[in-house]
Amino acid sequence: xxxxxxxxxxxxxxxxxxxxxxxxxxxxxxxxxxxxxxxxxxxxxxxxxxxxxxxxxxxxxxxxxxxxxxxxxxxxxxxxxxxxxxxxxxxxxxxxxxxxxxxxxxxxxxxxxxxxxxxxxxxxxxxxxxxxxxxxxxxxxxxxxxx
Amino acid sequence: xxxxxxxxxxxxxxxxxxxxxxxxxxxxxxxxxxxxxxxxxxxxxxxxxxxxxxxxxxxxxxxxxxxxxxxxxxxxxxxxxxxxxxxxxxxxxxxxxxxxxxxxxxxxxxxxxxxxxxxxxxxxxxxxxxxxxxxxxxxxxxxxxxxxxxxxxxxxxxxxxxxxxxxxxxxxxxxxxxxxxxxxxxxxxxxxxxxxxxxxxxxxxxxxxxxxxxxxxxxxxxxxxxxxxxxxxxxxxxxxxxxxxxxxxxxxxxxxxxxxxxxxxxxxxxxxxxxxxxxxxxxxxxxxxxxxxxxxxxxxxxxxxxxxxxxxxxxxxxxxxxxxxxxxxxxxxxxxxxxxxxxxxxxxxxxxxxxxxxxxxxxxxxxxxxxxxxxxxxxxxx
Ligand SMILES: [Zn+2]
Numbered sequence: 001x002x003x004x005x006x007x008x009x010x011x012x013x014x015x016x017x018x019x020x021x022x023x024x025x026x027x028x029x030x031x032x033x034x035x036x037x038x039x040x041x042x043x044x045x046x047x048x049x050x051x052x053x054x055x056x057x058x059x060x061x062x063x064x065x066x067x068x069x070x071x072x073x074x075x076x077x078x079x080x081x082x083x084x085x086x087x088x089x090x091x092x093x094x095x096x097x098x099x100x101x102x103x104x105x106x107x108x109x110x111x112x113x114x115x116x117x118x119x120x121x122x123x124x125x126x127x128x129x130x131x132x133x134x135x136x137x138x139x140x141x142x143x144x145x146x147x
Numbered sequence: 148x149x150x151x152x153x154x155x156x157x158x159x160x161x162x163x164x165x166x167x168x169x170x171x172x173x174x175x176x177x178x179x180x181x182x183x184x185x186x187x188x189x190x191x192x193x194x195x196x197x198x199x200x201x202x203x204x205x206x207x208x209x210x211x212x213x214x215x216x217x218x219x220x221x222x223x224x225x226x227x228x229x230x231x232x233x234x235x236x237x238x239x240x241x242x243x244x245x246x247x248x249x250x251x252x253x254x255x256x257x258x259x260x261x262x263x264x265x266x267x268x269x270x271x272x273x274x275x276x277x278x279x280x281x282x283x284x285x286x287x288x289x290x291x292x293x294x295x296x297x298x299x300x301x302x303x304x305x306x307x308x309x310x311x312x313x314x315x316x317x318x319x320x321x322x323x324x325x326x327x328x329x330x331x332x333x334x335x336x337x338x339x340x341x342x343x344x345x346x347x348x349x350x351x352x353x354x355x356x357x358x359x360x361x362x363x364x365x366x367x368x369x370x371x372x373x374x375x376x377x378x379x380x381x382x383x384x385x386x387x388x389x390x391x392x393x394x395x396x397x398x399x400x401x402x403x404x405x406x407x408x409x410x411x412x413x414x415x416x417x418x419x420x421x422x423x424x425x426x427x428x429x430x431x432x433x434x435x436x437x438x439x440x441x442x443x444x445x446x447x448x449x450x451x452x453x454x455x456x457x458x459x460x461x462x463x464x465x466x467x468x469x470x471x472x473x474x475x476x477x478x479x480x481x482x483x484x485x486x487x488x489x490x491x492x493x494x495x496x497x498x499x500x501x502x503x504x505x506x507x508x509x510x511x512x513x514x515x516x517x518x519x520x521x522x523x524x525x526x527x528x529x
Contacts, residue, residue, distance in 0.1 A: 009279045013269040023275075044393065045272040072288035072298075072398060075345040080264030080281055090282040092393060093290060102277040107293040112345065116298045133279055 107137030151367030156184025224514020252359030318470025384409025
C-alpha cells in the first residue's frame, strides 16, 4: 500500500460559489464530478452552466469512484517554483466517470515508469485549510501494472 | 474575396537581445514596415496589436498620435496576428478603414520576464484545478500531446527532433537568425539536450528572445499603386479550443484541423498548392501536429512524412524558412513573424533561403496550450 503523496502543493486559491461543493467534499477525501440532472452530462472543472444542455439549475456534485486511466503524462525536471522537488509526473487522468482531470501521479520510484493507459486510483494530500488535493497512484485493484 | 486585400509592407524590429523597451521595438517594427510599403504613420487608420499594455491598440495609437477608425487587441497568444489579418481584411473590405498595421514586439529576454509556470490568474478555474500540480505552462501541455502522439502512432523522439534539425538548417541561411553561424543541430543534440518536461528537451523548445515585427495591409486596389509587389490575402480560418489542460479530448488533433480547412476552402486551394509553409513552432511537436492537422499528410503520418528531408532547405515542403521559433527568433508570440517571412518569400527577397518561384504561402499561428489556431493563405498578386 502506498503512503500519502510525498509532496507539498503550492497555494490553492479559495473556492468560489461554483467550486465550493467540490472542495467541501475533499475535506472528507471524496472525489466528486459535476453532473447535470437534466441531461446526464458530466463535466470538470465545475461550471455555473451545463455545457451540453445550458441548464444552470440542474448541476449537482456527486461522489465518483476515484478511479481512472492515465490519458497522457509528462515528467517535469525543472520546477516552476523554488520549493518543488524534481522530477515528478503530471498527468491527464481520464476518470471512470468520464471527464479528464489534471493531476500528479504518485507511488512509483521512477516517474518515467508510467505508461499511457495505466489504471490509477485517487489519493489525497491534506491542505493547511482542511481541504485536500487529489492525486493518483497505481490502482492496486488492477494487477496488470504495478511497479 | 471580391475587392481583395493585400499585405504591402513587412518588417522585423531588432531581434535577439536588444536592451530596448517594448514601445521602442514596436516603433521599429511599425515604422520599418510602413517604410517598406512607402507609407507613413499619417496613412494608418487601423491598428491591431497585443501585449503592449491592457489597452494595447489604444496604447499604440496614443503613442503614434493616431486616432484609428478601427482597432483590434484580441489576446489569443501567438495566433492573434493571423486572426488580425482576417479581421483587418474584413474591415478594409467593409470600408471601415483603409490602412491597417498589425504589430507585436517583446523584450522578454532582455527583461527576463518569461516564467516557467506561466501567468497566475487566481480567479480562473485552472488556478484551483490545475496549477496546484505544478505543471509547466505551456510546455507540459505540449509534452503530453507529444507523449500521446508518439504512443498512439509508435513514433520516436528522434523522429520528432527532425523539426528542430530542419529549423536549424534554415536558420544557417538567415543572417537575422539567433542561431545563425552556430552550426548544424543533430538528432543526438536534440534528444540529448536537457530534459525539461518529458518527452521534450530544451532543444525541442523555442528560443526565448526579444523581437517582433509588423505587416501593413490595405486594399488590393491601393496596393497596386504602392512600391512593393502586393501579397494578396487569399483565405483565412481559425479555431479556439481550450484554456485548460483537460478540455480537449484528443491531444493529437488540434484546432488547426478546422482553421486550415476553412482557410484552404476560402482560398480555393489545397495543401498541394502551397509552396512555403510557416507554422508556429513553439515546440517541435507544435509544428509536427500543425503540419498534419493542416492536411499536408494523413493522420499519424507526419513523422514519416518529414523524415526524408522534405521540410529542410531544398525539400519538397519548405517549412519555417526563417529558422522558426526554434532557431531564428521567438519573442513570446511568434505569429507576426510567420507573416513577415511568408510575405518576403512571396516577394522573392529571402536570399540564400529563398524558395524558388514561391507563389502561395501559408502562415499558421498557435496560441496558448494548443488553445487558439489561425491560418492565413497568402499569394502573389497575379
Ligand atoms: Zn445538462
